[in-house]
Amino acid sequence: MNHQIKKDDNPDLIEERSKATFDTDAFGAFIWGGYNNLKRRREIARYYEDHKELHDTVPIAFMTREEKLENAYRKASIFENHIKKACDVNNPEEVRYFNWLVYHIDGHPTSVHSIMGFPTIINQSDKEQQERWLQSGENREYLATYAQTELGTNIKKLETTATYDQKTEEFILNSPTVTSLKWWPGNMGHSHNVAIVMAQLWINNKCYGPHPFFVQIRDPKTHKPLPGITVGDIGPKFGLNTTDNGFLKLDHVFPNGTYVPPVHDKIAYSSMMLVRAIITPLMGENLCIGATIAIRYSAIRRQGEIKPGDGEVQILDYQTQQHRLFPQLARGIAFLLAGRNTYNFCNNVLKDIKNGDVSLLADLHAILCGLKAISSYQAELGLEQCRMACGGHGYSAASGFPLLNSNQFNGVTVEGDNLVLLLQVARYLMKRAKEIRYEIRYGQQPSKPNEIYDYLFDDAPKKCLIDQAYVPNYKNVLESFEYLSKKLTLQAYDKLEQLKQRGRTSEVAWNECSVELCKAARAHIRTFLARTFINEVNQVNGLPLLTVLKDLLQLYLFYEVKECMAGLMEDGYMLGQQLHYVKKNIYEALSKIRPNAVSIVDSFDFTDRELNSVLGRRDGHVYENLLKWAQASPLNKHDVLPFHHKYLGRMMEEARQKSRL
Numbered sequence: 001m002n003h004q005i006k007k008d009d010n011p012d013l014i015e016e017r018s019k020a021t022f023d024t025d026a027f028g029a030f031i032w033g034g035y036n037n038l039k040r041r042r043e044i045a046r047y048y049e050d051h052k053e054l055h056d057t058v059p060i061a062f063m064t065r066e067e068k069l070e071n072a073y074r075k076a077s078i079f080e081n082h083i084k085k086a087c088d089v090n091n092p093e094e095v096r097y098f099n100w101l102v103y104h105i106d107g108h109p110t111s112v113h114s115i116m117g118f119p120t121i122i123n124q125s126d127k128e129q130q131e132r133w134l135q136s137g138e139n140r141e142y143l144a145t146y147a148q149t150e151l152g153t154n155i156k157k158l159e160t161t162a163t164y165d166q167k168t169e170e171f172i173l174n175s176p177t178v179t180s181l182k183w184w185p186g187n188m189g190h191s192h193n194v195a196i197v198m199a200q201l202w203i204n205n206k207c208y209g210p211h212p213f214f215v216q217i218r219d220p221k222t223h224k225p226l227p228g229i230t231v232g233d234i235g236p237k238f239g240l241n242t243t244d245n246g247f248l249k250l251d252h253v254f255p256n257g258t259y260v261p262p263v264h265d266k267i268a269y270s271s272m273m274l275v276r277a278i279i280t281p282l283m284g285e286n287l288c289i290g291a292t293i294a295i296r297y298s299a300i301r302r303q304g305e306i307k308p309g310d311g312e313v314q315i316l317d318y319q320t321q322q323h324r325l326f327p328q329l330a331r332g333i334a335f336l337l338a339g340r341n342t343y344n345f346c347n348n349v350l351k352d353i354k355n356g357d358v359s360l361l362a363d364l365h366a367i368l369c370g371l372k373a374i375s376s377y378q379a380e381l382g383l384e385q386c387r388m389a390c391g392g393h394g395y396s397a398a399s400g401f402p403l404l405n406s407n408q409f410n411g412v413t414v415e416g417d418n419l420v421l422l423l424q425v426a427r428y429l430m431k432r433a434k435e436i437r438y439e440i441r442y443g444q445q446p447s448k449p450n451e452i453y454d455y456l457f458d459d460a461p462k463k464c465l466i467d468q469a470y471v472p473n474y475k476n477v478l479e480s481f482e483y484l485s486k487k488l489t490l491q492a493y494d495k496l497e498q499l500k501q502r503g504r505t506s507e508v509a510w511n512e513c514s515v516e517l518c519k520a521a522r523a524h525i526r527t528f529l530a531r532t533f534i535n536e537v538n539q540v541n542g543l544p545l546l547t548v549l550k551d552l553l554q555l556y557l558f559y560e561v562k563e564c565m566a567g568l569m570e571d572g573y574m575l576g577q578q579l580h581y582v583k584k585n586i587y588e589a590l591s592k593i594r595p596n597a598v599s600i601v602d603s604f605d606f607t608d609r610e611l612n613s614v615l616g617r618r619d620g621h622v623y624e625n626l627l628k629w630a631q632a633s634p635l636n637k638h639d640v641l642p643f644h645h646k647y648l649g650r651m652m653e654e655a656r657q658k659s660r661l
């Protein structure tokens, strides 16, 4: 049953919704982690709808950058009062959702304080510092950005220095070169007045590596930059244009303090881990939003005939359109599920770290790096497919895609370039490969610490077992991912070892294997995503929901296998006939999903505000609203543009006069 049917909606959508074979609320509860969460989302959305002061005065697409910033600041100034009424502020998902409704994809203009600056203070300060800065940070008496990236350096080689002065007992922060300028920190340009500056710590001429420092960059009252600080906005970007990403130059600035060594030398990186954990489910949500817009639009757009004489069909009936869109839906769901799992894992490990237990830090780091890299890349490609699936209207800001997709671009870069992060996964895999090779050579038993990589130590079948069974066997598909991941991991490891034996240094050998290393990392993360999706679906009771989820799972697994076919077939593990079964499973899944497609996207329960798209409107009244949208464009305030006669009008008039001569 689809709970979104309303009699005044577009008739094609009513028809689609009436065909649902499952309960959309049950699906929504599965996606958002239970019925209560679904209910809370609806209550929060209603709160937002009822409070007009939180709405945009005109569509964001019609605003200049300054207007966007002012609009965001205006909402931020009243936001704190509202959020306490709308949400359980201790529930991060509720807070995130309310933020999304109010600010949409451009984000809260103090988001870096909430997701990076302040968490760094919470997780990386001692008791005395916490007493001084925790409550005031919570109250937003100050706003802290996270200033790590520099104009031209990498994080291990950061050039910003923090030198301890024994006499004054102060740290002196300095940007010694132009490349050492902090560049990119969010909200640093104008909004925030404190920066958590990552700098190389020097004590008694010894460097202790990058450490975070709490630096007041603007006067708390006047908001003017403090002496020694040069700060500003780095200019317009593809997206995130309500975020004033900034530059910062420190000229011998003196924040005071004492040095307390952390329990692990990578603790300073824990703020990045938290954000990477947030990014994967966000990528899932973005992709599901894009798929919702494109699928709804494809259900109301009629174009061309399949059976001559039978009339124009909904473009969603074309197999090519389904093949373009449904895999995005399945991937979006896979990211949401895996993201939720690892977010919980991340919080547990961060709690352990606080108690001095860092045993799971490396496992967590690797999985977060890999998921961030795969989900942001596939979401970017997928959103582009969704945009293209909407034809010309997909290119209009009215579709929502220009804002969504241009913001999405940052996903592959923020919190570490994706390839750099895949290489972190590869480092981790190479350690496992070493254990495997040692086990074989010396009969030692490696530790088998967790489900994430146990399969690397197991003997999987040497032949692919995918067959043409009517009910697909997910275990066979999962084993194919495991086989590929293990093979690529060991191949990369063996190549590395051979190169080193031939005299290459570890670093040079690493570089010469880095494409292969990234392939191994991708295969490992694909395996994790597939396993998580299977595990989650296996926990579902209730046949109608289970059936539609299995259709999506079937599409997900076989689509991903097809993407890996070169690696699976090159050594004869998978045969040509099996590839044929894989494709058959994909096409079958597309036809099974087709009648439920609109109801699946309805189940996400996205409001029109979240979609921000005329094409994706819940009621399907696209065409009349496209006209309204165009008429609202600021250009249409005038019948004749104020500068028309100054230029084009004059040009035409002069041309007419010439031709009269």
Ligand SMILES: CCCCCCCC/C=C\C/C=C/C(=O)SCCNC(=O)CCNC(=O)[C@H](O)C(C)(C)COP(=O)(O)OP(=O)(O)OC[C@H]1O[C@@H](n2cnc3c(N)ncnc32)[C@H](O)[C@@H]1OP(=O)(O)O
Residues within 6 Å of the ligand: 116, 146, 148, 149, 154, 155, 156, 186, 266, 269, 270, 272, 273, 275, 279, 282, 286, 361, 362, 365, 407, 408, 409, 410, 411, 413, 414, 415, 416, 417, 420, 421, 424, 427, 428
């Ligand atoms: C629509 C889009 C949505 C996006 C929404 C996001 C909204 C937020 C918007 C903006 C916020 C953005 C903020 C930022 O971007 S902040 C800056 C983030 N910067 C980075 O992420 C830089 C990336 N680089 C790194 O993290 C590191 O350089 C590195 C991890 C790639 C490498 O570390 P490094 O120490 O330089 O070198 P090694 O490779 O030698 O590593 C040493 C060793 O340490 C291990 N390790 C590294 N990090 C960790 C960790 N966090 N935990 C545990 N272990 C770690 C590493 O694996 C090595 O281990 P070894 O193999 O045993 O030696």
Ligand SMILES: Cc1cc2nc3c(=O)[nH]c(=O)nc-3n(C[C@H](O)[C@H](O)[C@H](O)COP(=O)(O)OP(=O)(O)OC[C@H]3O[C@@H](n4cnc5c(N)ncnc54)[C@H](O)[C@@H]3O)c2cc1C
Residues within 6 Å of the ligand: 112, 146, 147, 148, 149, 153, 154, 183, 184, 185, 186, 240, 245, 410, 413, 414, 415, 416, 417, 418, 419, 420, 423
């Ligand atoms: C919207 C946005 C918001 C941001 N917000 C913040 C913030 O709040 N605070 C902050 O500190 N930073 C922030 N950043 C910076 C961001 O974290 C970095 O841009 C990101 O980590 C990539 O680093 P980079 O720009 O130095 O790219 P580079 O590291 O220079 O990457 C460029 C290319 O070089 C390749 N490359 C680099 N190193 C290696 C290697 N070792 N092996 C192989 N290939 C390599 C990469 O794969 C990539 O193709 C933000 C960036 C953006 C775009």
